[in-house]
Amino acid sequence: MRNLDISVLRSFVAVAQTGGVTRAAGFLNLTQSAVSMQLKRLEELMGQDLLDRSNRKISLTPAGEQLLGYARRMVEMNDEMFSRLTDHAFEGEITLGVPHDIVYPVIPRVLQRFNTEYPRVRVLLNSLYTSELKRMFQRGECDLILTTEPELGEGGETLKELPLRWIGAPEGSAWKQTPLPLAHCRNCSFRTGAQERLDLAQIGWQQAVESDNDRTIEATVAADLAVTVMLEGTEPQHLRQISAGNHLPDLGVQKINLYGGTSANGDVTGHLKEMIRQGYRAM
Numbered sequence: 001m002r003n004l005d006i007s008v009l010r011s012f013v014a015v016a017q018t019g020g021v022t023r024a025a026g027f028l029n030l031t032q033s034a035v036s037m038q039l040k041r042l043e044e045l046m047g048q049d050l051l052d053r054s055n056r057k058i059s060l061t062p063a064g065e066q067l068l069g070y071a072r073r074m075v076e077m078n079d080e081m082f083s084r085l086t087d088h089a090f091e092g093e094i095t096l097g098v099p100h101d102i103v104y105p106v107i108p109r110v111l112q113r114f115n116t117e118y119p120r121v122r123v124l125l126n127s128l129y130t131s132e133l134k135r136m137f138q139r140g141e142c143d144l145i146l147t148t149e150p151e152l153g154e155g156g157e158t159l160k161e162l163p164l165r166w167i168g169a170p171e172g173s174a175w176k177q178t179p180l181p182l183a184h185c186r187n188c189s190f191r192t193g194a195q196e197r198l199d200l201a202q203i204g205w206q207q208a209v210e211s212d213n214d215r216t217i218e219a220t221v222a223a224d225l226a227v228t229v230m231l232e233g234t235e236p237q238h239l240r241q242i243s244a245g246n247h248l249p250d251l252g253v254q255k256i257n258l259y260g261g262t263s264a265n266g267d268v269t270g271h272l273k274e275m276i277r278q279g280y281r282a283m
Contacts, residue, residue, distance in 0.1 A: 015039065020058055103127055110272070130149060150254060164253065165242070181209075181225060182194070197250070229251060
C-alpha cells in the first residue's frame with residue numbers, strides 16, 4: 001500500500017497556487033531545493049508528470065489538475081483535524097436540554113457525531129419536561145434546549161411538527177371504556193390538552209394513573225389499564241397507536257422547537273445547533 005505524505009501534498013498545492021517553486025518555497029518557509037525534491041518524489045510515487053515545466057511559470061498537467069482537488073481536500077482535513085484536537089478554543093462544556101420523549105432517535109446520533117468532531121467538548125444532556133427546561137434556559141442553566149409545544153416562543157425556531165396520538169396496549173380495549181382511563185405524568189405538557197379535547201368531544205374521562213415516573217405510565221398502558229398521549233413515532237415498541245376511526249378526538253400537532261446557541265462557546269454551540277437541525281431534517 002502506498003501512502004501520500006501531507007507535507008508533500010502541501011508543497012504541491014502551494015506550487016499550483018503560486019505558479020512557481022521559488023514562491024511556494026517562501027510561502028512554506030522551505031528551501032527551493034526541498035520543495036523541488038518533494039515534487040519529484042510525488043511524481044515518482046504517482047508514476048506520471050504532474051507539472052508542466054516547459055514555460056517560465058509552472059502549470060499543471062491534466063494529471064496534476066486531477067490530483068490538485070484531492071490534495072487540497074486532504075490538506076484541509078489534516079489542518080482541521082489537528083486544529084480541533086489541539087486548539088483550546090474547542091474545549092469546554094455545553095448543556096443541552098431535551099424532553100425525554102424526543103431524545104430518540106435524533107439526539108444519540110447527533111451526540112455521537114459531535115463527539116467525533118469535538119472530542120474535547122463535553123455535552124451535558126438534561127432530559128426533563130419542557131416546562132422545566134424553559135425555566136432552566138431562562139436562568140441560564142442550559143445553552144441549548146429542545147421543547148415540545150403547540151406554538152413557537154420568542155427567540156426559537158421550529159424544527160419539526162408532529163401529530164399527537166392516542167397510545168394504548170397492543171390489541172387493548174382500555175380506549176373503549178367509559179369514562180376513559182388516562183395515564184399521564186404530573187408535569188406532562190400533553191395532559192391538559194388531551195383532557196380539554198375530550199371535554200369538547202363530551203367524552204368522559206378519569207385520571208387513572210398519576211406519576212412522576214414515565215416507566216410507571218408505560219407499564220400501566222402496556223397492561224391495558226389506561227391510555228396515554230405521545231408524539232407520533234415516539235411510542236415504545238411495546239405500545240401501539242390507537243387506530244384511526246375510533247371515537248377518540250383528534251389531538252392536533254405539536255412543534256419541536258429549538259432555543260439558544262449564543263453561549264460563551266458560541267462557535268462550537270452553533271455547530272451542535274446545526275447538527276441538531278440536520279438531524280431533524282433527516283428524520
